[in-house]
Amino acid sequence: MSQPRVVVHASPDLLAAAVAARLVTALVDAQATTGTASLVLTGGRTGNAVLEHVRDLPARDAVDWSRVDLYWGDERFLPAGHPDRNETQARTALLDHIPLDPARVHAMEPSDGRFGDNPDAAAEAYAEILARNAVAYGSVPVFDVCLLGVGEEGHTASIFPDSPAVHEASRTVVAVRDCPKPPPTRVSLTLPAIRTAREVWLMTTGESKAGPVAQALVEGDEVAIPAAGARGAEGTRWLLDTTAAAQVPASFLPPKA
Numbered sequence: 219m220s221q222p223r224v225v226v227h228a229s230p231d232l233l234a235a236a237v238a239a240r241l242v243t244a245l246v247d248a249q250a251t252t253g254t255a256s257l258v259l260t261g262g263r264t265g266n267a268v269l270e271h272v273r274d275l276p277a278r279d280a281v282d283w284s285r286v287d288l289y290w291g292d293e294r295f296l297p298a299g300h301p302d303r304n305e306t307q308a309r310t311a312l313l314d315h316i317p318l319d320p321a322r323v324h325a326m327e328p329s330d331g332r333f334g335d336n337p338d339a340a341a342e343a344y345a346e347i348l349a350r351n352a353v354a355y356g357s358v359p360v361f362d363v364c365l366l367g368v369g370e371e372g373h374t375a376s377i378f379p380d381s382p383a384v385h386e387a388s389r390t391v392v393a394v395r396d397c398p399k400p401p402p403t404r405v406s407l408t409l410p411a412i413r414t415a416r417e418v419w420l421m422t423t424g425e426s427k428a429g430p431v432a433q434a435l436v437e438g439d440e441v442a443i444p445a446a447g448a449r450g451a452e453g454t455r456w457l458l459d460t461t462a463a464a465q466v467p468a469s470f471l472p473p474k475a
């Protein structure tokens with residue numbers, strides 16, 4: 219697993235703009251290498267701001283969106299089209315504005331979908347989708363980039379501190395109940411699934427994230443701060459604004475010229 223690298227931007231808006239540019243380049247590069255690209259989306263304010271910036275970037279047309287596979291790192295288990303679903307927010311921010319192949323958009327089931335109000339069945343169904351799109355004997359596809367947010371208590375995807383999800387060692391997708399942040403029921407990739415991604419990008423902004431960000435980097439205890447356990451196979455980037463980076467020790471930051 220890769221060692222985390224930290225990049226700090228001057229404001230939340232600059233962070234979102236810079237990550238959008240980085241993302242377009244990563245998708246273009248992946249398609250230049252394999253013909254396709256595979257992206258895991260996150261919910262949350264920073265994730266949605268990045269998607270809005272991708273929408274407004276002229277260079278977004280350098281990506282062949284019809285050959286991008288989209289997955290979600292987590293979903294709030296709510297009815298289809300609910301404004302708080304990560305899928306709904308991603309569609310509004312970007313997906314409704316680009317020429318995707320609907321068959322390659324792999325959303326998690328809503329609470330009024332095929333399995334009704336059963337998040338375990340929704341999680342199992344998503345694990346099957348991942349397995350179906352896996353290569354060789356893997357259980358998940360090759361994710362080129364996995365975008366993740368970080369919560370105020372250190373959660374990432376919907377993996378909360380000291381919850382059953384953070385201890386999950388074998389399943390790739392789990393149902394999550396009694397979340398401290400609403401809504402209480404969610405579906406989430408697990409850390410073992412996230413760690414298969416080539417690149418993991420943890421993106422967050424704001425003073426309230428400064429403590430968990432520093433704790434994740436310094437202590438690396440994923441049970442206390444699940445974001446600490448999100449590492450990419452080839453690269454792990456913490457993409458922060460100055461307030462979220464305020465407590466990061468200098469040893470993680472580039473030397474000042």
Ligand SMILES: O=C1O[C@H](COP(=O)(O)O)[C@@H](O)[C@H](O)[C@H]1O
Nearest residue numbers: 260261262263264367368369375
């Ligand atoms: O509920 C969620 O929150 C986190 C972080 O969101 P933010 O608004 O504090 O950036 C997000 O990563 C996750 O996908 C989402 O379901």
